[in-house]
Amino acid sequence: MALRRDIYGLFENVVGPENMSDDPAVLQSYMYQPFGAKEGVWADISPAAVILPASTEEVVAIAKICNRYGIVFKPMSTGWGMHNLPGVEGAVSLDLRRMNRILEIDEKNMYAVVEPHVICMQLQVEAMKKGLNCHIIGAGSNTSVLASATSVVGYGPDGLSMGFSGRNLLGVEWVLPTGDVLKLGSLGADSGWFCGDGPGPSLRGIMRGWEGAWGGLGVFTKCAVKLFHWNGPPELEMKRTPPNYVLKEPIKFFKVALFSFPTIEKLAEAALQLGEAEIGWFVSRLSPSFVGLQMASGANYVATWNSGMLQEMLKYAFLFVIFANSEGEFEYQQKVLAQILEDTGGQTSPISETKEMQELTATAVIKVDEVTRSCFRTTGGFNTSFGAMDTVDLAMSQIKAGRELKDRYI
Ligand SMILES: Cc1cc2nc3c(=O)[nH]c(=O)nc-3n(C[C@H](O)[C@H](O)[C@H](O)COP(=O)(O)OP(=O)(O)OC[C@H]3O[C@@H](n4cnc5c(N)ncnc54)[C@H](O)[C@@H]3O)c2cc1C
Structure with missing residues (x-):
């Protein structure tokens, strides 16, 4: 639904003509989201216009015009998800990219x-x-x-x-x-x-x-x-080219390890014990494709994936990172971790001990820059089983249910 020209003009007076558009080609570029299916997805509803305010004062002025004329407005920051788009016809999107300080x-x-x-x-x-x-x-x-x-x-x-x-x-x-x-x-x-x-x-x-x-x-x-x-260097110096870039120097008192457990219950027990011991810097239940990416690229990745080796090896696994402030704390955390692994039958995967894996994973966990490649590469959609924003027990039952569903239908 097009915006009335006189109302368009009012918004233009606030942000300037170069910071607003209702050109269908521009609007379409806001409606595409690359995740969710192999070919990506398109929103059903287009914003009537996109406005780029540069300050709080401009946002206030836009909100007041919207109120006067009964127009819905919806803000977006970086726009990673479809959810930043308006859900009704005739609404305007506020793209906040100029407020970037x-x-x-x-x-x-x-x-x-x-x-x-x-x-x-x-x-x-x-x-x-x-x-x-x-x-x-x-x-x-x-x-x-x-x-x-x-x-x-x-x-x-x-x-x-x-x-x-x-x-x-x-x-x-x-x-x-x-x-x-x-x-x-x-x-x-x-x-x-x-x-x-x-x-x-x-x-x-x-x-x-x-x-x-x-x-x-x-x-x-x-x-x-x-x-x-932050107990690391003030600047992260990198070597090699993205996406395979890694830290030039290892970070002191920083250790990445990949653990696998005999059953999902043992994994849950280890997660609870780690929480109680209050050790660790980063923990993530692992997507096998993440590890696959660290081990192989291109055609090698597909071959590794198709062999099923990773999926089996990492059935009940997580990635755990220790990053301590001193040698004493580093040793203490490793001792506690070893005890928890002994209690729960956890095994350190030999893959995580390699220099290559330590380097690549350290970079990925500090910068959190592996998500799109690791989550979406194999299927185009999320390829892990479900997790839950709840207790460990509930998360585990969701993981089990998710696995069964995926095994049956995908
Ligand atoms: C593949 C994928 C993985 C994700 N993984 C995670 C995850 O691990 N953890 C997690 O927390 N979330 C996750 N999300 C959910 C969500 O997309 C992110 O939290 C989001 O990316 C946050 O930043 P953004 O700038 O991209 O938000 P946007 O997409 O710009 O906005 C997110 C929502 O917040 C609203 N919003 C944005 N800016 C403002 C503002 N200034 N004022 C008022 N409302 C505003 C938007 O209207 C929208 O509804 C994921 C989404 C995708 C697609």
Whole structure:
């Protein structure tokens, strides 16, 4: 449904003609999503126009025009998922790519203030220069820090040491659906960005609850997120070319290992014990295709995959990374881990001991840059069995059910 020309003109007055479009070719480029099926998928509903605001003031002005004329608006940060598109005809998409600045990194209080289009990799590079690091969601380092913190899910395998995006969220600037600006946490009391709750009752639950409102509650224009201690080098120097690039030098007190277990129950027991022992930096139930990628490329990868060897070897496996602050802590964590493996029948896979695997996997887990290749290469869709954002017990029963379904139907 086309936007009335006079209303189009009002939006244009806010952002300038070069920052708005309703050209069908441009709109179509927003409607495609490469994941989900081998050939990708197309959205059923096109936005009526795409608008690119550059500031909170411009977002406010757009929201007010939308309210005056009864137009639905939907924000997107990096637009990784179809869910960033409007679900009704006649709505406008707000593409926030021009709001891409890291506004502050507070080294002492360990937080960063970001705009919506700051991606995790951008923040990680700047944070590492100051001995800090940020949580990166499993979808990868090309996603928006702010979108995960304020609006959608927020988990990833480094959550073992760096938490969940929703809990890492501190002060927030929020343009409500009405166009009013609300400041949450300490920011609301003009006291800076350091705290996500108060003054008075916290609105964090209303803002995102467990999973976020997926763009249904206005536009978050700035937020602060917690940063974490980084014991590695201030700059990650790489060798070789992407996607096979690796760290030039190994990182001290950093060890990657791949473990497999005799049964899913034993894997669950090990996961629980690791949680109780509070050791580890990164944990991920492994997709065999991820390991396959580290071992082989191109035609070799297909041959390795078709042999079924990886799928069998990694039936009940996970990748576990220790990254300690000192030699003593490194030794302690390894001892605890060895005890847990002994108790649960876990075996270290010989593949993970190779120099090649250590190098490639260390790079992938620090930068979280392997997701699209490892998840989608074999089928075009997610190729792992289901997981769950719940207790270990529930996750295990979902994994079992997912496996059975896939074995039967795929
Ligand atoms: C292949 C794949 C893997 C994924 N894996 C994970 C994962 O491991 N962990 C995880 O947490 N999520 C995952 N997701 C879900 C989700 O896509 C990501 O959380 C998302 O990528 C977050 O960043 P983004 O910038 O791409 O968000 P976008 O796609 O731009 O937006 C995500 C949602 O948030 C809303 N939104 C974005 N910016 C704002 C804003 N400034 N104000 C208000 N609302 C906003 C959008 O309307 C949309 O509904 C995955 C998605 C895909 C397709």
